[in-house]
Amino acid sequence: MTALPEISPPLINASGILSYPEVFRAFEASGAALGGYVTKSVGPAEKMGNENPVVVCPEVEGQPLLNSLALPTQSPEDWETDLAETRLENARLIVSIYGGDSAEFGEVAARMSPFADIIEVNLGCPNKVPGEVTLMESIGQRPDLSGEVIGRVRGATKKPVIAKLSPNSDYLAVAAACMDAGADGLGCGNTLGPGLAIDTGTGKAILAGVTGGISGPALKPVNLRMTYECYARFGCPIIGYGGIESWEDAVEYALAGACLLGIGTAFLGKSTSEAAGLTRRIWEGVQAYLGGAPFSELVGRAHREPAPESARA
Amino acid sequence: MRESVRVIRNLVESPWTNTLFFDREIACEPGQFMMVWLPRLGEKPFTLSYPNGITVKRAGAFTDALTALEPGDTLGLRGPLGRGYPPLERPALIGGGVGIAELRLLALRSESPTFILGGRTAEEILYFDEFQSLGPVKVATEDGSLGEKGLITDLLPVDAGSYAVCGPERMMVACRSVLPDDRTYYAIERYMKCAVGLCGQCTCSGLRVCVDGPIFQGAKLEHMPDFGRRRRSKSGRWEKI
Ligand SMILES: Cc1cc2nc3c(=O)[nH]c(=O)nc-3n(C[C@H](O)[C@H](O)[C@H](O)COP(=O)(O)OP(=O)(O)OC[C@H]3O[C@@H](n4cnc5c(N)ncnc54)[C@H](O)[C@@H]3O)c2cc1C
Ligand SMILES: Cc1cc2nc3c(=O)[nH]c(=O)nc-3n(C[C@H](O)[C@H](O)[C@H](O)COP(=O)(O)O)c2cc1C
Ligand code: FES
Numbered sequence: 001m002t003a004l005p006e007i008s009p010p011l012i013n014a015s016g017i018l019s020y021p022e023v024f025r026a027f028e029a030s031g032a033a034l035g036g037y038v039t040k041s042v043g044p045a046e047k048m049g050n051e052n053p054v055v056v057c058p059e060v061e062g063q064p065l066l067n068s069l070a071l072p073t074q075s076p077e078d079w080e081t082d083l084a085e086t087r088l089e090n091a092r093l094i095v096s097i098y099g100g101d102s103a104e105f106g107e108v109a110a111r112m113s114p115f116a117d118i119i120e121v122n123l124g125c126p127n128k129v130p131g132e133v134t135l136m137e138s139i140g141q142r143p144d145l146s147g148e149v150i151g152r153v154r155g156a157t158k159k160p161v162i163a164k165l166s167p168n169s170d171y172l173a174v175a176a177a178c179m180d181a182g183a184d185g186l187g188c189g190n191t192l193g194p195g196l197a198i199d200t201g202t203g204k205a206i207l208a209g210v211t212g213g214i215s216g217p218a219l220k221p222v223n224l225r226m227t228y229e230c231y232a233r234f235g236c237p238i239i240g241y242g243g244i245e246s247w248e249d250a251v252e253y254a255l256a257g258a259c260l261l262g263i264g265t266a267f268l269g270k271s272t273s274e275a276a277g278l279t280r281r282i283w284e285g286v287q288a289y290l291g292g293a294p295f296s297e298l299v300g301r302a303h304r305e306p307a308p309e310s311a312r313a
Numbered sequence: 314m315r316e317s318v319r320v321i322r323n324l325v326e327s328p329w330t331n332t333l334f335f336d337r338e339i340a341c342e343p344g345q346f347m348m349v350w351l352p353r354l355g356e357k358p359f360t361l362s363y364p365n366g367i368t369v370k371r372a373g374a375f376t377d378a379l380t381a382l383e384p385g386d387t388l389g390l391r392g393p394l395g396r397g398y399p400p401l402e403r404p405a406l407i408g409g410g411v412g413i414a415e416l417r418l419l420a421l422r423s424e425s426p427t428f429i430l431g432g433r434t435a436e437e438i439l440y441f442d443e444f445q446s447l448g449p450v451k452v453a454t455e456d457g458s459l460g461e462k463g464l465i466t467d468l469l470p471v472d473a474g475s476y477a478v479c480g481p482e483r484m485m486v487a488c489r490s491v492l493p494d495d496r497t498y499y500a501i502e503r504y505m506k507c508a509v510g511l512c513g514q515c516t517c518s519g520l521r522v523c524v525d526g527p528i529f530q531g532a533k534l535e536h537m538p539d540f541g542r543r544r545r546s547k548s549g550r551w552e553k554i
Binding site for chain 2: 049055057067069082208269
């Protein structure tokens, strides 16, 4: 396993949130406490994704968000131009990738590798344009195909490779196949479901894609458990994603075994300065909890067994 | 907030533009927008020109369908979204095309506004009479059918305490070259998906127009070279403006 590069603070955005390098730069410029940024998932060819509406927002605090973006992407060539033009000042860049089959994953990984400090492989997107099959169903729920994808990506890049799992899968089996195929860590995880929302006024499904992945606070217990179980089984670096909106959430994921913490839905409605302020508050809260100890002390401490060395990177 | 509303009136403003009134008033700041949903056709941003109305210029399939709605039809609304105008002193409201309608609520809530309006023809100069009852109005049309013959920039600069500019991006770029950046506000349009700051689609030089805007002070644009230059299409690919 290749160790992940040092990412400090150990907070990042989640893929598909903020998405583009110039947005990351704006966050850096406003003093966000994010040590790394993850791109929107880069696909093998330009894709528009679903028509609007692509989100159903919580009406009351604590309700889930549904999204059905369905992986819009510019072409890998356009991503290359974009990432070459706009470089981050201090933070690390994680490039998220996807493909239709392992060969496509490998091609995208090879093209994005020069720009990336880490490659994150999206295996679990539960959204689709009507008529398609989701990535989650075609690959992410199948240990054999997920392993094949990670094998291809492993062969295409020397950068650390993270397999981002779906909570709607036999994720320990999928993760085992990914780790065997050379993954350096796991992303726990993508959105749940997908779920459905119907508008009572019109009597119609709100999302143009009909169903959408569930994120936000409602997702937290599910992905926290995934983090916990994956850490117990593999003791590898884990990125925790799902409903992180306070320092307490961040500490919980770290205790469960996450060495990096991804923030997504919590940025809903926040301007750049408000979102940057939120990241600082989360990081200050985590530091206060640590009371001077290094963050690595926290990682996996909820487990009875002492944390394996490999996860402390 | 999402809700379904009923159309109570569809007012023809010009051969290209209609105002749709709903059966519900929305509490908003001038400059904020709503995501307007037509099932199966899409969801797009529109500025409130009335507490219960939006003024829509036909530009494509979505706005064709929107302007064809009849009283009794339902549509979905999500919002109000974004950040509107700060309080403006003695503002000159500078509008081009449908941007004129987007300044209407600001006009009603401003003290001593003056108006500089531009369009291709007289038919594009919306709310001329209403604005005249609020303050002095100067007009430029490209064909000379109302006011001076020429471009809106021919009427600039003018003396005012502050400025709000709303119209096609090229027009706003031209206005910016003669207006003071610290006292002028611009309304930026970008294609939007989530409209709540998550997806990054609406970026203008890294600021997300849906949450950092859509109203931006000129001084901010100093650091936004993409203004007037490029925007991201539905896939994220850059396209020229
Ligand atoms: C904050 C905000 C407020 C808005 N308020 C209003 C309003 O009050 N009234 C109103 O009529 N419209 C408003 N718009 C524009 C509106 O949302 C639609 O984008 C527009 O009406 C196009 O509608 P369409 O889907 O029918 O056309 P489309 O089929 O999308 O396109 C028609 C034409 O517009 C061009 N176009 C596509 N994307 C953009 C873009 N991002 N900027 C400029 N041109 C583009 C296309 O190239 C094409 O030529 C606003 C937009 C924003 C972001
Ligand atoms: C609008 C939106 C778009 C997303 N796009 C992607 C994507 O392109 N690739 C991906 O791996 N995950 C994507 N996700 C999932 C997030 O990266 C994250 O795993 C999930 O939302 C859980 O975190 P949260 O509760 O903090 O949002 C998306 C989520 C949302 C809400
Ligand atoms: S439209 Fe999604 S961030 Fe603005």
